[in-house]
Amino acid sequence: MHELGIAASILECVQTEASRHxxxxxxxxxxxxxELSGVDADALQFGFECLVKDSDFEPLxxxxxxxxxxxxxxxxxxxFRMTDFDPQCPNCGEFSTQCISGEQLDIVFMEVEE
Amino acid sequence: xxxxxxxxxxxxxxxxxxxxxxxRYRDHQVCCVNLISAPGSGKTLLLERxxxxxxxxxxxxxxxxDLQTENDAKRLARFGFPVKQIITGGTCHLDxxxxxxxxxxxxxxxxxxxxxxxxxxxxxxxxxxxxxDCKIVLLSTTEGEDKPLKYPxxxxxxxxxxxxxxxxxxxxxxxxxxxxxxARRVHPQIRIIDVSSTTGEGxxxxxxxxxxxxxxKFADAGLPARAEN
Numbered sequence: 001m002h003e004l005g006i007a008a009s010i011l012e013c014v015q016t017e018a019s020r021h022x023x024x025x026x027x028x029x030x031x032x033x034x035e036l037s038g039v040d041a042d043a044l045q046f047g048f049e050c051l052v053k054d055s056d057f058e059p060l061x062x063x064x065x066x067x068x069x070x071x072x073x074x075x076x077x078x079x080f081r082m083t084d085f086d087p088q089c090p091n092c093g094e095f096s097t098q099c100i101s102g103e104q105l106d107i108v109f110m111e112v113e114e
Numbered sequence: 115x116x117x118x119x120x121x122x123x124x125x126x127x128x129x130x131x132x133x134x135x136x137x138r139y140r141d142h143q144v145c146c147v148n149l150i151s152a153p154g155s156g157k158t159l160l161l162e163r164x165x166x167x168x169x170x171x172x173x174x175x176x177x178x179x180d181l182q183t184e185n186d187a188k189r190l191a192r193f194g195f196p197v198k199q200i201i202t203g204g205t206c207h208l209d210x211x212x213x214x215x216x217x218x219x220x221x222x223x224x225x226x227x228x229x230x231x232x233x234x235x236x237x238x239x240x241x242x243x244x245x246x247d248c249k250i251v252l253l254s255t256t257e258g259e260d261k262p263l264k265y266p267x268x269x270x271x272x273x274x275x276x277x278x279x280x281x282x283x284x285x286x287x288x289x290x291x292x293x294x295x296x297a298r299r300v301h302p303q304i305r306i307i308d309v310s311s312t313t314g315e316g317x318x319x320x321x322x323x324x325x326x327x328x329x330x331k332f333a334d335a336g337l338p339a340r341a342e343n
Contacts (some may be wrong), residue, residue, distance in 0.1 A: 002238035038267040085299040
């Protein structure tokens with residue numbers, strides 16, 4: 001339910017980047033959204049489109065790359081994709097594994113048309 | 115067409131402000147905890163019981179967030195410690211900017227512990243760093259045992275889970291062990307303390323945890339732990 005605010009933050013970053021390329025148009029912004037980021041990709045896409053529509057940003061596409069949750073085992077060093085909330089290491093059976101990826105909410109790239 | 119690599123956090127503005135707050139807390143040796151739960155899990159009552167148990171020389175303050183009303187601040191101000199209400203006016207979470215604004219006229223040199231009571235919401239507060247030392251999530255026995263699985267983000271990011279309203283266990287179909295297991299599935303290292311703000315059960319353990327959390331920050335800074343008042 002805070003995706004509209006997130007979309008607005010992305011547009012602020014686009015604005016900042018655009019100021020570095022006078023006369024150019026940014027046509028696409030790429031972001032990474034981790035499974036644990038608390039952001040719903042569909043709601044974010046919808047909010048983003050609403051903000052872009054009829055604005056100076058148009059046309060501007062949002063490319064969302066979803067990232068799964070990855071755990072690392074402190075015992076054997078195994079890294080594995082966590083599914084069904086099962087944190088147990090598939091290699092050695094250790095339960096207390098640590099989350100090393102999945103919390104991202106990052107802007108990765110922008111496509112600039114000169 | 116030219117592709118520009120950016121590598122920036124979406125919530126960069128909040129992140130920058132949160133890091134500034136974190137630095138201020140470090141400079142003034144203030145430990146900040148961020149309390150998060152669904153509406154009605156018992157954050158405010160737990161804080162009333164917490165402040166009630168603190169001696170008059172404790173250097174604690176509370177920022178409490180809600181969409182509307184000063185009700186919580188009024189409830190918490192009775193104990194004589196500095197309390198401020200943050201009214202978000204509809205926003206479903208607190209952000210670092212709101213915290214910074216409300217800390218403006220408080221001298222952090224007079225504080226050891228700052229408790230932030232977030233807006234009742236398990237979703238959005240998990241995305242906003244407030245510069246806190248740790249997040250604490252509350253789950254009450256009148257909710258579902260599967261909340262940690264439904265809202266994994268906040269349970270994964272919280273250092274401690276307080277299982278609240280445990281005095282109601284005989285009257286509600288709540289499987290406490292299943293709830294704990296679900297929380298550990300999302301976050302194997304999470305600490306769990308069962309509490310009842312009504313009967314007082316578990317509150318000593320909670321107060322001890324809070325004291326230790328605060329002291330561990332002072333220890334990290336090479337300072338002696340403050341004695342219990």
